[in-house]
Amino acid sequence: MPRSAYDLSREELAALLTDEPAYRTRQVWDGLHTRALRPAEMTDLPLALRQRLDEQLPAALGEADRRTADGGDTVKWLWDLHDGRRVETVLMAYPDRVTVCVSTQAGCAMACAFCATGQMGFDRHLTTGEIVEQVVAAVRAAKPRRVSNVVFMGMGEPLANYDRMWAAVERIHADLGISARHLTVSTVGLVPGIRRLAGESLPVNLAVSLHAANDALRDRLVPMNRRYPLGVLAETCAAYVAATGRRLSVEWALIEGTNDRPSDMAELARFARPLGAHVNLIPLNPTPGYPVRGSSPVRVAQARDELERLGVNATVRSTRGAEIDAACGQLAVRTVVGTPRVR
Numbered sequence: 001m002p003r004s005a006y007d008l009s010r011e012e013l014a015a016l017l018t019d020e021p022a023y024r025t026r027q028v029w030d031g032l033h034t035r036a037l038r039p040a041e042m043t044d045l046p047l048a049l050r051q052r053l054d055e056q057l058p059a060a061l062g063e064a065d066r067r068t069a070d071g072g073d074t075v076k077w078l079w080d081l082h083d084g085r086r087v088e089t090v091l092m093a094y095p096d097r098v099t100v101c102v103s104t105q106a107g108c109a110m111a112c113a114f115c116a117t118g119q120m121g122f123d124r125h126l127t128t129g130e131i132v133e134q135v136v137a138a139v140r141a142a143k144p145r146r147v148s149n150v151v152f153m154g155m156g157e158p159l160a161n162y163d164r165m166w167a168a169v170e171r172i173h174a175d176l177g178i179s180a181r182h183l184t185v186s187t188v189g190l191v192p193g194i195r196r197l198a199g200e201s202l203p204v205n206l207a208v209s210l211h212a213a214n215d216a217l218r219d220r221l222v223p224m225n226r227r228y229p230l231g232v233l234a235e236t237c238a239a240y241v242a243a244t245g246r247r248l249s250v251e252w253a254l255i256e257g258t259n260d261r262p263s264d265m266a267e268l269a270r271f272a273r274p275l276g277a278h279v280n281l282i283p284l285n286p287t288p289g290y291p292v293r294g295s296s297p298v299r300v301a302q303a304r305d306e307l308e309r310l311g312v313n314a315t316v317r318s319t320r321g322a323e324i325d326a327a328c329g330q331l332a333v334r335t336v337v338g339t340p341r342v343r
C-alpha cells in the first residue's frame with residue numbers, strides 16, 4: 001500500500017488500472033494533480049472504480065488541526081502521518097500571489113539554536129508523496145485562487161532529503177503546473193546539496209539561511225557552518241548563481257544584540273553584495289527553547305536601511321501567522337499521536 005497517492009509514478013498508477021480502458025490512467029492522474037481531487041471526488045469515474053481507488057490511493061495527510069490568522073489569509077495545518085509523526089504546512093495568500101510553505105522532514109537534524117523545529121530533533125524524511133500532498137491540500141484550500149509559489153521552508157532541511165525533495169519539485173512543476181521560477185528551496189548551507197541543485201535542469205530559487213556572516217557566530221547559530229564554513233558556502237552560492245541565472249536570497253533572522261548591530265550588517269553586506277543576493281530580514285520569532293529576543297521594529301528598519309546604503313537589496317519579511325505559531329522557525333510538533341502542541 002503506498003503512503004500517498006502522490007507516491008505513485010504514472011506507471012504504478014497504470015498498473016492499478018490494467019483492467020480499465022487505456023485513457024483511465026491519464027484521467028485519474030489529471031484528477032489527482034491538475035484538479036487536486038481525491039478519487040472519491042472523481043465523479044467522471046464509474047462508482048465502483050472510485051471506491052476502489054479511494055482505498056488503494058489513500059491520503060497520507062490526516063488533518064489533525066487547522067488554524068487560521070490574518071483574516072483567513074494565513075492557514076496552518078497540522079498533519080498526522082501514518083506512523084504517528086506530525087508535520088505542518090502553511091498557506092499564505094497575498095494580493096499578488098499565494099504561497100505554500102511545505103515541510104520536507106518530520107523534525108530536523110540541523111539543530112539551529114533559535115529554530116523550534118531544530119529544537120525538537122530529527123524523526124524521519126518525508127516521502128515525495130507526503131511533500132506533494134501538502135501542496136495539493138493547499139491548492140484545494142486556496143480555491144478559487146491558484147497557488148502560485150511553493151517554498152521549501154517548513155520543517156526540515158530540504159537538501160538533507162535531496163532525492164525525495166527533488167522528485168517533489170519535479171512533480172510540482174510538471175504535474176501541478178507551478179513554474180520553477182516560483183519554487184524556492186531553502187537551506188542552512190549544505191554545500192554538496194547546493195552543488196547538486198546547480199546541476200539540475202530545472203532552475204529553482206535558492207535561499208540560504210545565513211543569520212551570521214562571520215564563522216565564530218555562525219558556528220554557534222547554525223551548527224552546520226562548522227562543516228561548511230562561510231568561505232566555501234559563498235563559493236558554492238556563486239557557482240549556483242552562475243549555473244542557473246537565479247537570484248540568490250539570504251535569510252537573516254534579526255536577534256537583538258546578537259546579529260543586528262551595524263557591524264553585523266557590514267559583514268552581511270560583504271557576503272551578500274558580491275553574490276548579488278537579496279536579503280530577507282526576519283525579526284526573530286519567539287520559540288520555547290531560545291531565550292533571546294527578536295530585534296525591535298525600529299532596529300529592523302534601521303538594519304534594512306544600513307544594508308541599502310551598503311548596496312544590498314533588503315526587504316523585511318512580514319511575519320505571517322505568529323499568533324498561531326505558524327511563523328518562520330515556529331513549526332514544531334510532538335510526534336506522538338494525541339498530543340498536539342496546541343495552546
Ligand code: SAH
Pocket residue numbers: 110112114115116152153154155156157158186187188207208209251253282283284285286287328329330
Ligand atoms: N532548513 C531549511 C528550511 C527551513 S526554512 C533552512 O534552514 O533554510 C525556515 C527559515 O526560518 C530558515 O531561514 C530559518 O533559519 C528561519 N528561522 C528559524 N527559526 C526562526 C525564528 N525563530 N525566527 C525567524 N526565523 C527563523
